[in-house]
Amino acid sequence: NGNGTSVTAGDAAGGGETDASLSEVAVPGGDKLEGADAIEDDAIHLKRRVGLFSGVALIVGTMIGSGIFVSPSGLLIRTGSIGLSFIIWVACGVLSLLGALAYAELGTMNTSSGAEYAYFMDAFGPMPAYLFSWVSTLVLKPSQLAIICLSFSKYAVEAFVSECEPPNSVVKMVAVLAIAVILYINCYSVNLATGVQNVFTAAKLVAILIIICGGAYKLAEGNTQHLENVFKGTTYSLGNIATAFYTGLWAYDGWNNLNYVTEEIKNPSVNLPRSIIIGIPLVTMCYALINISYLTVMSGIELIESEAVAVTFGKRILGVMAWLMPLSVTVSTFGSANGTLFAAGRLCFAASREGHLLDILSYVHVRRFTPAPGLIFHSLIAVAMVMSGTIDSLIDFFSFTAWIFYGGSMLALIVMRRTKPNAPRPYKVPLIIPVVVLVISIYLIAAPIIENPQIEYLYAALFIVAGLIFYVPFVHYAIAPSFMDSVTVFLQLLLEVAPTQSMFD
Ligand code: ARG
Numbered sequence: 223n224g225n226g227t228s229v230t231a232g233d234a235a236g237g238g239e240t241d242a243s244l245s246e247v248a249v250p251g252g253d254k255l256e257g258a259d260a261i262e263d264d265a266i267h268l269k270r271r272v273g274l275f276s277g278v279a280l281i282v283g284t285m286i287g288s289g290i291f292v293s294p295s296g297l298l299i300r301t302g303s304i305g306l307s308f309i310i311w312v313a314c315g316v317l318s319l320l321g322a323l324a325y326a327e328l329g330t331m332n333t334s335s336g337a338e339y340a341y342f343m344d345a346f347g348p349m350p351a352y353l354f355s356w357v358s359t360l361v362l363k364p365s366q367l368a369i370i371c372l373s374f375s376k377y378a379v380e381a382f383v384s385e386c387e388p389p390n391s392v393v394k395m396v397a398v399l400a401i402a403v404i405l406y407i408n409c410y411s412v413n414l415a416t417g418v419q420n421v422f423t424a425a426k427l428v429a430i431l432i433i434i435c436g437g438a439y440k441l442a443e444g445n446t447q448h449l450e451n452v453f454k455g456t457t458y459s460l461g462n463i464a465t466a467f468y469t470g471l472w473a474y475d476g477w478n479n480l481n482y483v484t485e486e487i488k489n490p491s492v493n494l495p496r497s498i499i500i501g502i503p504l505v506t507m508c509y510a511l512i513n514i515s516y517l518t519v520m521s522g523i524e525l526i527e528s529e530a531v532a533v534t535f536g537k538r539i540l541g542v543m544a545w546l547m548p549l550s551v552t553v554s555t556f557g558s559a560n561g562t563l564f565a566a567g568r569l570c571f572a573a574s575r576e577g578h579l580l581d582i583l584s585y586v587h588v589r590r591f592t593p594a595p596g597l598i599f600h601s602l603i604a605v606a607m608v609m610s611g612t613i614d615s616l617i618d619f620f621s622f623t624a625w626i627f628y629g630g631s632m633l634a635l636i637v638m639r640r641t642k643p644n645a646p647r648p649y650k651v652p653l654i655i656p657v658v659v660l661v662i663s664i665y666l667i668a669a670p671i672i673e674n675p676q677i678e679y680l681y682a683a684l685f686i687v688a689g690l691i692f693y694v695p696f697v698h699y700a701i702a703p704s705f706m707d708s709v710t711v712f713l714q715l716l717l718e719v720a721p722t723q724s725m726f727d
Contacts, residue, residue: 270488272480277487277497278504280480283423285318285505286430287558288373289473290512291532291551295525296614300466304522305452310463311513314470315506317662318477321628322502324635324656326495329481330649331638333490337481338631345634345641349693354627355569356689359583361682362627363566364603365620367559369472371397371404371604372613374555380530381548387529397608404560405601408567409587409594415564422557429550430508433532436539437515445518461673464666468621469614471666473509475624477502482565491648563597570596585719594717611678619678622667626686629663632656 272280294307301307325337334340338358342351375396379388408415457463480487480497487493516531519538528534536547570583570593587594607616635656638645671679713719 270486272483272487272493274493274496274500277480277493278501280483281322281477281497281501282505283426284476284479284561285474285502286426286508286554287473287476287562288370288555289470289475290430290509291530291555292373292376292613293469293473293617294513294516294531295528296469296617297466298522298526300462300469301457302462303453303456304449304517306456306463307466308452308510308513310466310470311509312506314467314474315502315509317467317471317659318474319498319502319506320655321632321659322477322498323495323651324632324659325478325481326498326649327647327651328631328635329484329494330491331645331647333484337478338627341631341634345637349690350630352693353686353689354630356692357623357627357686359566359570359600360603360689361623361685362620363562363569364600365607365616365623366475366562367401367404367566367600367604368397368607368611369613369616369620370555370559370562371400372608372616374400374552374559376613377530377533377548377551377555380533381545381552394608398605400556400559401601401604401608404556404563405597407560408563408597409592412592415560418560419557419564422553422560425550426554426557429532429547429554430512432540432546432550433515433535434508434511436535437511437518440515440518440539448517448521449514459673460665460669464669465618465674467666468618468670471621471625472617474502474505475620478628495649563600566600567593567597570600585714585717585721587717587719594719595713598717615676615678618670618676619682622670622679623682623685625663625666626682629660629667632660632663636660 297310298304298307301310328341329337332340332344338354339351342354372393375393376388378400379393379396382388407418477498480494484490484494487497516525516535519535520528524534525531530548530551532551533544533548536544540546583596583599584593585595586592611619635651636653639653670676
């Protein structure tokens with residue numbers, strides 16, 4: 223019975239983006255019972271396979287996605303100068319590192335899966351934990367998918383239109399198509415999804431390396447003219463700086479991903495903090511170098527005007543090999559999107575299993591053992607987001623919402639230092655770190671609302687409140703409207719899915 227969860231986080235590390243949750247939903251074909259087993263009581267079956275190297279790969283592979291290929295121009299528009307942009311790129315890395323260190327304390331203190339969900343449960347009780355799962359299922363994960371697919375599409379379409387700007391409707395259509403393909407892959411089989419992941423992660427690293435080496439070459443040639451007078455035009459608006467952070471932090475999102483697999487890390491109290499301390503500065507360094515590389519071949523203004531920075535970079539530096547850039551970026555973003563949906567399906571599955579969402583969302587396909595209803599549900603929301611938003615508005619929407627919860631985790635840490643002073647903390651951060659991150663997240667949430675309110679923030683707030691409205695009758699009092707049963711049965715037959723329990727009998 224040993225290899226039931228044959229696709230484990232250890233394998234996933236190669237694929238990076240897979241969000242570490244593999245061993246729980248991963249139900250490889252082959253043996254039904256083992257698959258069901260693995261889903262039913264994952265805690266018992268998890269094996270500690272993620273060592274230092276895989277841990278670093280998991281962090282780096284998840285963080286590097288679409289952001290570094292689409293965010294630089296948005297960030298530059300918001301900051302007004304190359305100098306401040308660069309500072310914010312590095313500051314985002316530092317903030318992610320500090321946040322992740324606090325998560326390391328939380329993750330080694332409470333080693334159960336679900337990261338934020340588990341910490342909120344411990345520190346604040348079930349309602350905030352429910353709210354987190356509600357928001358991440360309905361907002362956070364689908365918007366991640368939507369943003370990455372839009373970035374994918376932007377690069378894919380850009381490759382075919384040489385001079386003019388690609389029409390918006392085409393970009394959206396291709397993004398929807400990408401979501402459909404990724405959904406198909408993830409519903410088809412877990413092995414296919416992780417295979418795609420591994421191949422595509424390699425492409426991501428190639429793209430990064432090409433850009434950095436190209437930039438180093440140009441620098442050696444003495445192309446520093448765009449790196450002078452770097453602070454000209456700098457903004458002093460605190461609201462703009464906060465939204466510039468949103469753009470930058472998107473590229474770093476995923477820094478907390480190792481926390482979803484604490485149960486699988488070998489010697490977590492050493493390897494979790496260590497992977498964080500190696501992985502996040504590594505990503506920060508890559509991003510900083512890439513930003514310099516971009517500026518060795520184009521000016522700030524050209525960077526802002528470029529529809530797809532990496533493509534422009536490729537055209538200027540790679541000559542006949544210029545096609546390599548859009549190809550590796552589309553492949554890389556496709557991989558990120560695949561990994562994000564994979565993780566999303568698993569999150570939805572876990573939360574609905576706890577009775578916090580609709581039952582049907584925790585069901586698994588009877589032959590393929592993929593959490594199809596959850597995957598379809600996420601994809602539908604993502605499609606709606608693709609149709610109704612732009613990359614930048616979605617990133618704001620995402621970052622605003624995500625940082626409410628990242629800030630919440632900092633608060634959870636601080637609260638538990640008081641309420642559970644004697645709980646074992648194998649890794650303890652200096653208290654100042656979560657305090658600083660909490661203060662910054664309050665600033666990140668408040669400044670844009672105060673200075674330049676966007677309708678997206680209202681939507682995000684309404685979503686959270688709507689969650690509370692559902693909580694009271696359906697979760698707290700567990701009232702189930704009778705028509706729900708027939709809806710569930712109908713969907714079960716349509717999608718050929720069953721609750722995981724039934725696989726045992
Ligand atoms: N940082 C990634 C990017 O630049 C996005 C990661 C999405 N988050 C996640 N947990 N999968 O595209």
